[in-house]
Amino acid sequence: MKMRYPCRMDRIDAAILKSLAADARAPVSAIAGEVGLSQSACTRRIQALEASGHLLGYGARLGHRRLGFRITALVDITLGTQVEEDLARFEAAVAQIDGVVECALVSGGQDYRLKILARDLDDYERLHREHLGRLPGVVTINSSFVLRAIPTRSEAEALFGGR
Amino acid sequence: MKMRYPCRMDRIDAAILKSLAADARAPVSAIAGEVGLSQSACTRRIQALEASGHLLGYGARLGHRRLGFRITALVDITLGTQVEEDLARFEAAVAQIDGVVECALVSGGQDYRLKILARDLDDYERLHREHLGRLPGVVTINSSFVLRAIPTRSEAEALFGGR
DNA sequence: TTTCCTTGGGAACGCCGATGCGCATGGAAG
């Protein structure tokens, strides 16, 4: 299949991405209808978006709470070093911990911000003791717990303009 | 369709959710093969998981960078009040801002943590000036920028045990 | 043991998605 990797993205592509972001398992024909395209044209656009890296894949939205995970923790971790090897060791260790679903090195002091899922406070305490506490090079750990999640724009809406 | 809403979740259900989380558009037949079930049994399980709230929906993973959004900001906002009405006003205002993709009220001081996507620093500066700065009741705003995202366990792996 | 309930497998049918083809549009070259 001959296929370029264009940066060009018109509003139809944006609409397709929005639609897929809202319901990735919707039939292509339904998406095509929404965006005013034929099925085949829509399929080809989706393929192009996948090939060009605008569309990375598809995932399921899981009901954390329903699955027994009631704790979301946002954890700030400060390291005592800025040496790249130490950062790499820390990052490798973090990547092994079950429950850590996000981790980012952020500006403003040499620290990391994690998002952690846990069943309950006991579960989180165990995680903290067995894993977070043993991470290499850590100076401070600061845990906050999500009390309430505020509904916001979806990712797609943020990227392509509000609803 | 007669359908109970069981809390029971065996490892087959977990495997299905993992698989769907990894690739939500995979054919049911492929998932069925992975988890060792026939197509029809797998379809029924998926329907049950959807009906029971374990599976909330399906989404697309978008290439932020490729789409021109190179800034991810993690913003801490402190309010000068703890009155519920003030929190509600703040939350309603936040929900209107394009670019805010997550917002949570967290423990430890009365503050919120947001995740914000922006095209570049100029774009973020505009967002900060035009929107964040005008949020009601705000005392302090503290922005950190993601310098590097560390790959972690996926959500499903965190919930059901590492790979 | 009998009955009921649950859950899996098999088959059929309708629908979905990928692909090839023809055509229209628009810009560049002659």
Next chain:
DNA sequence: CTTCCATGCGCATCGGCGTTCCCAAGGAAA
């Protein structure tokens, strides 16, 4: 202006997928 090529759409096709029946097997309760 005309020609040519590139791009992108719609239509039609066909193989494959998903949904939904029905039946069978296994376990629990009476």
